[in-house]
Amino acid sequence: MTVFLHGVTYHLPDNVVTNDDLVRLNPTWDAESIFRKTGIRERRVAAANETSTDFAEQAALTLIRETRISPDQIDALIFCTQTPDYLFPASSCILHGRLGLSSHCGVFDFNLGCSGFTYGLWLSRALIESGSARNVLLVAGDTLSKECGIGDQVTIPIFGDGAGAALLSHQSENAIGEIGTTLVGTDGRGWEHLRILGGGSRCPAGARQIEMNGAEVFNFTLTAISEAIGQQITNLKLTWDEIDRFLLHQANGFILETLRKRMKLSPERCPIDISDTGNTSSASLPVLFRRCLDRGDVAPGHQCILAGYGVGYSWAITSLKLLKR
Amino acid sequence: MSVVSPRVLNTISEALQVSPAELTAESGSNDIENWDSMGTMNILLSLESEFGLRLAPGQTSQLQSVQGIVELLKKAGKLE
Numbered sequence: 001m002t003v004f005l006h007g008v009t010y011h012l013p014d015n016v017v018t019n020d021d022l023v024r025l026n027p028t029w030d031a032e033s034i035f036r037k038t039g040i041r042e043r044r045v046a047a048a049n050e051t052s053t054d055f056a057e058q059a060a061l062t063l064i065r066e067t068r069i070s071p072d073q074i075d076a077l078i079f080c081t082q083t084p085d086y087l088f089p090a091s092s093c094i095l096h097g098r099l100g101l102s103s104h105c106g107v108f109d110f111n112l113g114c115s116g117f118t119y120g121l122w123l124s125r126a127l128i129e130s131g132s133a134r135n136v137l138l139v140a141g142d143t144l145s146k147e148c149g150i151g152d153q154v155t156i157p158i159f160g161d162g163a164g165a166a167l168l169s170h171q172s173e174n175a176i177g178e179i180g181t182t183l184v185g186t187d188g189r190g191w192e193h194l195r196i197l198g199g200g201s202r203c204p205a206g207a208r209q210i211e212m213n214g215a216e217v218f219n220f221t222l223t224a225i226s227e228a229i230g231q232q233i234t235n236l237k238l239t240w241d242e243i244d245r246f247l248l249h250q251a252n253g254f255i256l257e258t259l260r261k262r263m264k265l266s267p268e269r270c271p272i273d274i275s276d277t278g279n280t281s282s283a284s285l286p287v288l289f290r291r292c293l294d295r296g297d298v299a300p301g302h303q304c305i306l307a308g309y310g311v312g313y314s315w316a317i318t319s320l321k322l323l324k325r
Numbered sequence: 326m327s328v329v330s331p332r333v334l335n336t337i338s339e340a341l342q343v344s345p346a347e348l349t350a351e352s353g354s355n356d357i358e359n360w361d362s363m364g365t366m367n368i369l370l371s372l373e374s375e376f377g378l379r380l381a382p383g384q385t386s387q388l389q390s391v392q393g394i395v396e397l398l399k400k401a402g403k404l405e
Contacts, residue, residue: 215388216383
């Protein structure tokens with residue numbers, strides 16, 4: 001069965017934090033140096049009373065309006081987040097109520113970071129293919145800016161907040177794309193290199209802040225992700241030249257430039273679009289995808305690869321064909 | 326003081342954008358301002374392009390000192 005994409009959108013917080021703002025708070029930092037190292041000039045940051053569920057709600061409402069789907073036709077809602085409102089209930093339950101979805105709609109959260117959106121495409125496609133659901137609302141969002149340690153020069157410049165949403169369906173009418181297979185992968189030996197220990201059951205009173213071993217994460221990304229993308233292209237029985245666009249999780253400018261160079265891809269085929277958002281974790285792919293669609297950088301007929309990768313370590317590489325109108 | 330191959334010192338100094346004269350066998354990330362997270366990633370890339378060195382998971386901690394890098398290169402058979 002073919003599974004269709006009907007729309008993708010996102011919502012970012014209003015609050016903008018520039019590199020100059022960071023320097024005002026941390027006088028030993030340098031704004032140009034932050035940009036040189038990360039490719040980021042500003043990021044959108046949640047206010048104290050805003051959560052990933054709030055951004056997911058806004059993205060979902062926009063998507064429902066744009067795709068004109070009736071909320072009672074949505075029979076599954078999947079919410080990927082690492083920053084839920086509460087330990088329980090699941091944020092997807094809260095979102096279900098706010099969106100006024102049917103009582104027959106199944107919902108659940110799953111906890112993955114930068115691979116989460118493409119993992120969600122994998123799950124959504126499987127639900128539709130199996131006949132378990134007809135229309136799936138996938139949302140992915142985080143507020144990692146709230147999890148950065150005070151004055152942490154590694155994480156604060158990188159992370160922004162936001163949420164994305166996509167609608168997948170068994171129906172072809174008004175679809176914008178076909179969702180193909182997803183190659184998923186995990187290397188749990190790398191879990192310690194990107195983590196928040198505090199707040200969970202093992203360290204309930206520990207510091208709730210991101211600990212990131214940048215060099216290890218970088219090394220993992222360089223070795224595992226280009227290989228995984230190559231494997232997925234082989235699985236699809238395509239060649240690298242037959243992929244029009246490679247949409248990669250927007251981790252940071254330096255990692256993306258290095259990956260792009262390693263895969264011998266032009267800026268046009270592998271866009272970097274992080275300078276005014278920062279790394280928005282699981283939201284970064286829907287943000288990138290929608291912005292590319294709006295600019296015409298991704299167009300009908302394009303064969304795309306979407307690659308999510310990060311914490312876990314975890315990765316998911318999805319093929320997507322945009323339909324000709 | 327042990328002697329480090331000029332090729333190794335040049336590779337590290339270029340990655341960190343510092344003069345080779347600033348580096349000794351005893352240098353490490355605590356001594357050189359540019360030897361931060363970004364500098365370490367640049368060293369990783371430079372070692373790969375200059376020596377063909379690819380690191381296994383968990384090995385990047387050795388990129389924090391000249392001595393650690395020399396040991397990595399020797400262990401990988403990239404340096405005598």
